[in-house]
Amino acid sequence: MLTCKDASHLLSERQERPLSRRERWGLRLHLWMCVSCRRFEQQLDLMRRAMRLLRRRVEAEADAAELPADARERIRRALAEGHDRAKD
Amino acid sequence: MEEANLNKHLDEHPAGSPETWLDEHGSALYRYALLHLRDPHKAEDAVQEALLAALGARGRFAGGASVRTWLVGILKHKVMDQFRRQAREVQLEDPDDRAESDAPGDESDFDPSGHWRNKLSDWGNPEEMLERGEFVAFLQRCLDALPQRLAHLFWLREVLEEDTKTICKDLAITPNNLWTMLHRTRLGLRRCLDSTWLKDAGRRG
Numbered sequence: 001m002l003t004c005k006d007a008s009h010l011l012s013e014r015q016e017r018p019l020s021r022r023e024r025w026g027l028r029l030h031l032w033m034c035v036s037c038r039r040f041e042q043q044l045d046l047m048r049r050a051m052r053l054l055r056r057r058v059e060a061e062a063d064a065a066e067l068p069a070d071a072r073e074r075i076r077r078a079l080a081e082g083h084d085r086a087k088d
Numbered sequence: 089m090e091e092a093n094l095n096k097h098l099d100e101h102p103a104g105s106p107e108t109w110l111d112e113h114g115s116a117l118y119r120y121a122l123l124h125l126r127d128p129h130k131a132e133d134a135v136q137e138a139l140l141a142a143l144g145a146r147g148r149f150a151g152g153a154s155v156r157t158w159l160v161g162i163l164k165h166k167v168m169d170q171f172r173r174q175a176r177e178v179q180l181e182d183p184d185d186r187a188e189s190d191a192p193g194d195e196s197d198f199d200p201s202g203h204w205r206n207k208l209s210d211w212g213n214p215e216e217m218l219e220r221g222e223f224v225a226f227l228q229r230c231l232d233a234l235p236q237r238l239a240h241l242f243w244l245r246e247v248l249e250e251d252t253k254t255i256c257k258d259l260a261i262t263p264n265n266l267w268t269m270l271h272r273t274r275l276g277l278r279r280c281l282d283s284t285w286l287k288d289a290g291r292r293g
Contacts, residue, residue, distance in 0.1 A: 003202025012271035016252060017263075039208040043278055046214045050224045051246040057224075058123065058247060067118040071132040072110060078136050079106045082143045 002030045007037045011044055103149035109139055113156050117163050124167045134170055138163035168258055171240050197275050209286060223285060230280035234273060242273045
């Protein structure tokens with residue numbers, strides 16, 4: 001019989017790897033009986049979907065980003081120094 | 089060789105000259121760094137370190153792959169260096185953080201017999217939760233409050249959707265290691281959301 005701790009592990013790992021037939025049956029049985037683990041399952045699902053929204057937001061922000069002019073200038077200077085050393 | 093000739097020689101290298109790297113690929117590299125490091129200063133540092141490293145390794149550029157792919161590959165290593173450095177700094181500054189990220193970490197959720205210590209709360213209708221934008225905002229805050237190493241792993245896996253094999257290779261950990269840490273992170277986020285977002289939602293009715 002799976003404990004809640006085992007079941008929560010499997011619910012989490014299900015997002016990373018396919019579960020074995022035995023693990024799937026054990027989990028199904030446990031979820032059938034355990035309201036907390038069913039809620040954990042829903043909460044994991046919600047978190048995962050929220051992470052996807054976060055991903056879209058972060059990507060949109062990054063897509064719009066340009067290397068700022070002052071940063072570009074600092075890097076240009078550092079590269080010029082490095083370049084000079086490479087020539088020596 | 090005269091200076092001018094030497095310059096010409098250097099600039100005809102198949103990887104191109106460092107000046108063009110910055111003009112042609114600077115923003116693309118910066119975006120990559122920003123996406124991973126989530127901090128403009130750290131992103132700038134990583135881009136600079138990567139370009140300096142590229143300058144030193146120019147002789148080893150094999151052609152074939154595009155210059156950008158080559159530069160991003162170097163940047164990726166620099167980004168990982170930043171994370172490793174951060175992880176060390178955090179450990180030095182805050183021994184508790186280290187303890188937390190290395191401990192089994194399930195004790196606060198489960199009793200010794202493996203049952204949840206407290207019955208889990210109902211978080212309500214997922215569609216509604218996601219439509220009201222606060223859930224994502226709270227999630228981001230909870231993620232920022234995690235030990236850095238866990239937050240980074242979770243970010244790589246769930247936001248940037250890198251595959252397990254790549255993460256394990258880059259960070260020199262086993263898949264089991266990774267899964268355990270991801271699971272611990274999910275438990276931590278759940279606890280955090282329970283005590284911040286759910287409470288807040290409850291207050292607002």
